[in-house]
Amino acid sequence: MxxxxxxxxxxxxxxxxxxxxxxxxxxxxxxxxxxxxxxxxxxxxxxxxxxxxxxxxxxxxxxxxxxxxxxxxxxxxxxxxxxxxxxxxxxxxxxxxxxxxxxDVDPSTFMIxxxxxxxxxxxxxxxxxxxxxxxxxxxxxxxxxxxxxxxxxxxxxxxxxxxxxxxxxxxxxxxxxxxxxxxxxxxxxxxxxxxxxxxxxxxxxxxxxxxxxxxxxxxxxxxxxxxxxxxxxxxxxxxxxVKLQRMAAWNERRAEIAAIYLDRLSGLDLPLPSIQPGNNHTWHQFAVTTPRRNELMPFLRERQVDSMIYYPVPLHFHAPYARFGGGEGSLPETERISREVLNLPIHPHLTDEQVEHVARSVVDFFA
Ligand SMILES: Cc1ncc(COP(=O)(O)O)c(C=O)c1O
CATH class of the missing domain: 3.40.640.10 (Type I PLP-dependent aspartate aminotransferase-like (Major domain))
Known part of the structure; x- marks a missing residue:
């Protein structure tokens, strides 16, 4: 699938x-x-x-x-x-x-x-x-x-x-x-x-x-x-x-998908995204982190599951912006998350079967 x-x-x-x-x-x-x-x-x-x-x-x-x-x-x-x-x-x-x-970023949110x-x-x-x-x-x-x-x-x-x-x-x-x-x-x-x-x-x-x-x-x-x-x-x-009329319904579907992932992946040794206190989450992305990211991504690809890395290289490692950073090790959480992050599909037109297939594939990887 x-x-x-x-x-x-x-x-x-x-x-x-x-x-x-x-x-x-x-x-x-x-x-x-x-x-x-x-x-x-x-x-x-x-x-x-x-x-x-x-x-x-x-x-x-x-x-x-x-x-x-x-x-x-x-x-x-x-x-x-x-x-x-x-x-x-x-x-x-x-x-x-x-x-x-x-x-640096807070490891629980990936944000400032x-x-x-x-x-x-x-x-x-x-x-x-x-x-x-x-x-x-x-x-x-x-x-x-x-x-x-x-x-x-x-x-x-x-x-x-x-x-x-x-x-x-x-x-x-x-x-x-x-x-x-x-x-x-x-x-x-x-x-x-x-x-x-x-x-x-x-x-x-x-x-x-x-x-x-x-x-x-x-x-x-x-x-x-x-x-x-x-x-x-x-x-x-x-x-x-026209699309704004559908956004709330699409965001609800994203939340349903997130709830399935959070449930199915909860037993794994895999930090999952959390809704921060006070926030409503619109689930633009569903990001997990694992030191085995570079194995997980091809494993999912073999199961025909597309995933993305947002973001693979922190900005202070790119040539035009390196002069503004303190080099490797200066932003430890930013750098670790960039090495470990993987985003799973969460767009609102996924079927339940597709979502279960993604979740099962991640579970199988860690089994
Ligand atoms: C966090 C963030 N900032 C800025 C932008 C820039 O937006 P745009 O692609 O519309 O120029 C994007 C979108 O790609 C983004 O994700």
Whole structure:
């Protein structure tokens, strides 16, 4: 039985009629940018996260970059973040001319170990950029307390955290802003690249809105900031609005699959993901760690089970970012998790039979 890691086509099949309809409507309307779907999606995502503003963009990476530009992060500044993640957070910090300062992750969450933040703060530190990984939020209380103690702003990388809350409060309300990715494989995925910033700050929102379109603020062809071309296409907004209707049901299915894995794998010598206190988990990923990862992955492949390694190499080991890290051994948990992590398929279109096959295959490996 083949178990694919993602099945984007199944999402389309489920929603083919409304997706075809809305895409045709947009193409035939001739309105391809900053149109009604774009504006409605901004409102809907902002509302979902209890925020005043949504600024739709062409990727999650641009969301992070524009979040930093709108905050005025630049050369000479330091931003505290983590190295066990996708490259976009560190990449965009470096693009602004600022310096990423890596702290290690908490082994129980793979996210920022907030007990290490104070020691990483210098007089140049401007912001903390926590990354909410795999479908739940980081230790938000720890991050906001450290930010307050040290007078820092918080910019959340919420690329994987659409719909995630901490003690009932959604991402986007813990600092200045949060940035989402709607890349195709996310819990809410476009038919290509798309992203969004949410914020409660009117002036910050106005700056971000201007920066996404060449810094054009008050008036057309008058430039207040250095900006980009980063509008979300109307077609992507329309597709996302259709899929948003299904997101809660898809997330419920992800939770059912997670519950099956947690039950079937509970007797093994295998640390399993846990829901952190106060969090709702949207199960973007289901990550396990084992020193035998490099044997487990091919074993699963033989059983036709696809798995993925998110993330195989910590950011401070990559050539462009090595100068910001302390070399091998400097982030022991980050480095160990990168060696041991394996992500099992958890997309909502898996059948129970497929999920049981994955679980049985993992159990057989350890037997
Ligand atoms: C944690 C994290 N940050 C940032 C990004 C960047 O988002 P995008 O691929 O939409 O540019 C991603 C998505 O791939 C991500 O997973």
């Amino acid at each position: 083949r178990v694919p890691f993602y099945d984007i086509k199944a999402q389309y099949d489920e929603l083919a009629a409304p997706l075809d309809k809305v895409v045709h409507e947009v193409i035939s309307s001739g309105v391809y940018a900053l149109g009604p779907h774009h504006n409605a999606l901004e409102r809907e995502i902002a509302e979902l996260h209890g925020c005043k503003h949504g600024i739709a963009l062409n990727s999650g990476t641009d969301a992070l970059r524009i979040m930093m530009d709108a905050q005025g992060i630049g050369p000479g500044d330091e931003v505290i973040t983590t190295a066990f993640t996708f490259v976009a957070s560190t990449e965009t910090i470096v693009q602004t001319g600022a310096t990423p300062v890596f702290v 170990d907030t007990s290490l933040i104070d020691a990483a703060v210098t007089e140049r530190t401007k912001a903390i950029l926590p990354i909410h990984l795999f479908g739940q939020l980081c230790d938000v209380r720890g991050v906001t307390a450290a930010a307050e103690r040290n007078s820092l702003v918080v910019l959340e990388d919420a690329a994987q955290a659409i719909g995630c809350t901490y003690e009932g409060t959604p991402s986007g309300n813990f600092g200045v802003a949060a940035g989402f990715s709607f890349y195709v494989t996310k819990n809410l995925g476009a038919a290509g690249d798309a992203g969004m910033i949410v914020t409660n700050d009117d002036e910050y929102a106005a700056r971000a809105r201007a920066i996404r379109i060449h810094g054009m603020g008050r008036e057309r062809y008058y430039y207040d900031y250095v900006g980009y071309t980063s509008r979300m296409d109307e077609i992507q907004a329309a597709v996302l609005r």
